[in-house]
Amino acid sequence: MHENLPTGRFFFNRIFLYDTHGNDMSDNALDTVRERITALDSELLTLLSERRKLTNEVAETKIKHHIPVRDQKREEQLLVRLIKEGQNIGLDPHYVTQIFHVIIEDSVLNQQAMLAERANPGSTLPLNRVAFLGDKGSYSYLATQKYFSRRPGELLEIGCQSFAEIIHKVESTEADYAVLPIENTTSGSINEVYDQLQHTQLSIIGELTHPIRHTLLVGTNTSIDKIKTLYAHPQVFTQCSHFLAELGNVEVKTMDSTSSAMLTVSELKRDDVAAIGSEAGGNLYGLMAIKSNLANQKENHSRFIVVARNPVVVPLQVPAKTTLVMSTIQKPGALVEALLVLRENSINMTKLESRPIPGNPWEEMFYIDVEGNVEDGPVQNALDALRGITRYIKVLGCYPSEEISPTKVAAASALAD
Numbered sequence: 201m202h203e204n205l206p207t208g209r210f211f212f213n214r215i216f217l218y219d220t221h222g223n224d225m226s227d228n229a230l231d232t233v234r235e236r237i238t239a240l241d242s243e244l245l246t247l248l249s250e251r252r253k254l255t256n257e258v259a260e261t262k263i264k265h266h267i268p269v270r271d272q273k274r275e276e277q278l279l280v281r282l283i284k285e286g287q288n289i290g291l292d293p294h295y296v297t298q299i300f301h302v303i304i305e306d307s308v309l310n311q312q313a314m315l316a317e318r319a320n321p322g323s324t325l326p327l328n329r330v331a332f333l334g335d336k337g338s339y340s341y342l343a344t345q346k347y348f349s350r351r352p353g354e355l356l357e358i359g360c361q362s363f364a365e366i367i368h369k370v371e372s373t374e375a376d377y378a379v380l381p382i383e384n385t386t387s388g389s390i391n392e393v394y395d396q397l398q399h400t401q402l403s404i405i406g407e408l409t410h411p412i413r414h415t416l417l418v419g420t421n422t423s424i425d426k427i428k429t430l431y432a433h434p435q436v437f438t439q440c441s442h443f444l445a446e447l448g449n450v451e452v453k454t455m456d457s458t459s460s461a462m463l464t465v466s467e468l469k470r471d472d473v474a475a476i477g478s479e480a481g482g483n484l485y486g487l488m489a490i491k492s493n494l495a496n497q498k499e500n501h502s503r504f505i506v507v508a509r510n511p512v513v514v515p516l517q518v519p520a521k522t523t524l525v526m527s528t529i530q531k532p533g534a535l536v537e538a539l540l541v542l543r544e545n546s547i548n549m550t551k552l553e554s555r556p557i558p559g560n561p562w563e564e565m566f567y568i569d570v571e572g573n574v575e576d577g578p579v580q581n582a583l584d585a586l587r588g589i590t591r592y593i594k595v596l597g598c599y600p601s602e603e604i605s606p607t608k609v610a611a612a613s614a615l616a617d
């Protein structure tokens with residue numbers, strides 16, 4: 201009888217709510233169902249925590265028997281079974297696959313962190329003092345929290361105003377680690393960070409990618425058409441240039457960090473100002489998000505590197521990346537020759553960046569990320585060969601790769617059709 205009614209309708213001062221089957225969902229009925237959902241959600245969390253403990257037990261066995269962390273055959277079997285089971289109880293394959301990709305990524309990253317910690321026993325600190333750009337709520341702050349949540353020891357956050365200050369904090373031993381954004385899927389490489397790496401003796405010991413979800417944040421009840429001034433970090437303006445063009449006549453004010461933009465807007469308490477930042481960050485400043493997905497590209501992610509005074513050893517069971525910096529001899533084809541060395545050693549290059557060398561016009565420093573462990577044969581052979589044909593070469597760091605490619609399930613997708 202109520203099948204075609206909307207889910208909520210105001211009628212004679214009373215709200216009548218019906219579910220899609222026409223069942224009465226008003227007042228007590230709604231509360232009862234919500235209580236059941238709340239209880240189920242808590243159960244899901246308990247199960248996830250238990251699953252995580254079991255995968256940590258698996259890691260212990262892997263450490264003992266030198267077994268690689270990732271087992272994609274096992275992942276595929278697991279996904280195929282779960283997709284089938286899900287279909288039998290009305291869950292669509294895409295939904296099941298997405299959920300389990302996140303769960304598996306979490307267990308792989310936790311296991312990697314455990315193995316890396318065991319391989320570097322002296323490096324575990326009771327307190328991790330970490331320098332990053334901005335203050336509470338900046339994207340670097342959120343990335344720092346995420347990275348260190350998988351690692352033992354407490355976290356002491358040291359917010360900084362510039363990349364040079366961040367590096368200095370670690371060099372001067374005021375901080376143990378620095379978290380630096382190095383590239384973004386929309387705006388590309390962060391040149392200032394590459395330039396800092398040219399002059400420091402610090403080593404890259406980790407990486408992580410973090411989704412960057414820009415939202416429009418305001419401090420009071422207002423709407424987009426009232427905004428006259430917008431505060432954000434320059435990188436943010438670049439990543440949201442399409443949105444800015446649509447906005448038209450708004451003054452943009454560049455800030456040192458996303459967190460200082462959010463702080464400014466929260467202090468001004470005006471309805472004609474807004475900041476761009478993450479919703480989670482804005483919450484810390486009492487700001488409300490009035491529009492989300494502001495980046496030009498829907499998939500907007502930043503890759504961060506973690507640097508420290510000493511390099512780390514990456515166990516061979518963990519997929520590793522190595523970052524090199526080099527300058528080639530000034531002759532035609534010198535870079536090609538260097539890259540061929542990687543191919544000859546079957547090494548996959550994931551990133552190549554060039555930066556000018558100050559004081560040497562038209563000469564470039566090349567930054568190269570490769571898949572591979574500096575302790576392993578192929579990377580060592582490649583380094584030996586590169587030392588012979590480059591003018592300068594240095595390993596900036598070897599670290600566990602946190603790019604966990606999701607296991608594809610061809611057989612399972614067929615099942616879904």
Ligand SMILES: O=C(O)C(=O)C[C@]1(C(=O)O)C=C[C@@H](O)C=C1
Nearest residue numbers: 255258270271272274275304307
């Ligand atoms: O079974 C294992 O070897 C695990 O480490 C657990 C697990 C999982 O989370 O299910 C995680 C990583 C492996 O690639 C495969 C499966």
